[in-house]
Amino acid sequence: MTALKPGVVTGKDYLALVKACKDGKYALPAVNVTGTNTVNAVMEAAAKNKADIIIQLSNGGAEFYAGKGMSDSFQAKVLGAVSAAQHVHLLAEQYGICVVLHTDHANKKLVPWVEALLTHGEAYYKAHGKPLFTSHMIDLSEEPLQENIEISARILERAAKIDMCIEIELGCTGGEEDGVGSDEIDNAKLYTQPEDVLQAYDVLSKIGNFSVAASFGNVHGVYKPGNVQLRPDILKNSQALVQKERSLSPNPLDLVFHGGSGSEKDKIAESLNYGVFKMNIDTDTQFAFAESVGAYVEKNMTAFKHQIDPASGKPYKKEYDPRAWLREGEKGIVNRLNEAFADLKSAGKSLAQGSANSKAA
Numbered sequence: 001m002t003a004l005k006p007g008v009v010t011g012k013d014y015l016a017l018v019k020a021c022k023d024g025k026y027a028l029p030a031v032n033v034t035g036t037n038t039v040n041a042v043m044e045a046a047a048k049n050k051a052d053i054i055i056q057l058s059n060g061g062a063e064f065y066a067g068k069g070m071s072d073s074f075q076a077k078v079l080g081a082v083s084a085a086q087h088v089h090l091l092a093e094q095y096g097i098c099v100v101l102h103t104d105h106a107n108k109k110l111v112p113w114v115e116a117l118l119t120h121g122e123a124y125y126k127a128h129g130k131p132l133f134t135s136h137m138i139d140l141s142e143e144p145l146q147e148n149i150e151i152s153a154r155i156l157e158r159a160a161k162i163d164m165c166i167e168i169e170l171g172c173t174g175g176e177e178d179g180v181g182s183d184e185i186d187n188a189k190l191y192t193q194p195e196d197v198l199q200a201y202d203v204l205s206k207i208g209n210f211s212v213a214a215s216f217g218n219v220h221g222v223y224k225p226g227n228v229q230l231r232p233d234i235l236k237n238s239q240a241l242v243q244k245e246r247s248l249s250p251n252p253l254d255l256v257f258h259g260g261s262g263s264e265k266d267k268i269a270e271s272l273n274y275g276v277f278k279m280n281i282d283t284d285t286q287f288a289f290a291e292s293v294g295a296y297v298e299k300n301m302t303a304f305k306h307q308i309d310p311a312s313g314k315p316y317k318k319e320y321d322p323r324a325w326l327r328e329g330e331k332g333i334v335n336r337l338n339e340a341f342a343d344l345k346s347a348g349k350s351l352a353q354g355s356a357n358s359k360a361a
């Protein structure tokens with residue numbers, strides 16, 4: 001079995017991790033984070049499950065990480081992502097697992113954000129011999145296919161030089177996430193065309209490594225079931241076409257499942273057969289955090305209104321201490337991710353070896 005050094009994985013190590021997922025027919029949850037509470041909860045969940053994990057930031061998540069009070073919102077999006085990445089680089093090894101660092105959806109407007117992050121990545125690479133992020137996503141699925149592929153190719157040229165990969169999106173995933181996407185797309189567009197995937201493969205595979213978020217009826221966010229139908233066979237068809245046309249081994253593409261929150265379990269399981277190594281989870285962990293904090297607040301309502309109980313005189317310092325209720329939110333995320341690792345069959349599959357944890361075990 002492949003053994004990797006615990007911590008942030010990039011370059012060849014990342015590709016080995018992706019290959020292990022696809023060969024073993026399991027996938028890693030890719031969880032959107034917004035601050036140290038969510039980052040640490042995700043690493044805690046991965047460590048508890050002896051699983052590797054993908055930590056990702058949307059532009060909005062990165063901005064929040066830097067602080068909503070920062071006046072330059074573009075700089076906040078850039079530096080918040082850099083700050084989160086540095087936090088993970090510093091701590092991931094201590095959790096004894098492998099962490100993939102990724103940025104989420106960047107549409108055409110946000111290409112300059114990705115480019116600014118590449119500038120930081122290049123400086124980091126010069127200093128440390130590895131990139132800051134494992135990969136960036138460029139989502140130009142709302143643009144014409146040719147333009148999508150062209151811009152993605154330009155970004156990949158630059159990323160590949162510092163051992164980075166990219167993720168692209170073909171076809172429109174429905175729903176709403178951070179202002180990207182819309183629920184007014186017609187249903188036919190919700191399914192990626194295998195011919196489009198082949199075109200992207202022909203251009204990008206010559207430049208570097210890339211993964212594809214394919215649309216097979218998935219939606220961002222959680223909606224009432226029944227509006228769209230999940231069709232994992234779309235993934236199968238894309239893999240089959242690229243394999244056949246370019247004489248490759250089975251499942252040549254590295255596929256990503258967007259909008260994993262609230263998806264039917266049997267469809268998740270089926271998609272693992274077709275080269276899906278990553279499933280994005282955002283909405284469900286947001287709710288898990290909120291629900292747990294909400295329950296705590298409900299139970300300790302007086303402590304959120306009075307420092308000292310007006311009737312009994314009991315001091316509430318312990319109860320209103322942010323560490324008490326933020327910890328409840330973290331535990332909520334850990335619980336939700338226990339379920340995700342089970343759904344994606346990745347519990348117990350960490351490739352990390354030689355860590356303080358594994359030596360102790």
Ligand SMILES: [Zn+2]
Nearest residue numbers: 169173213258
């Ligand atoms: Zn997407």
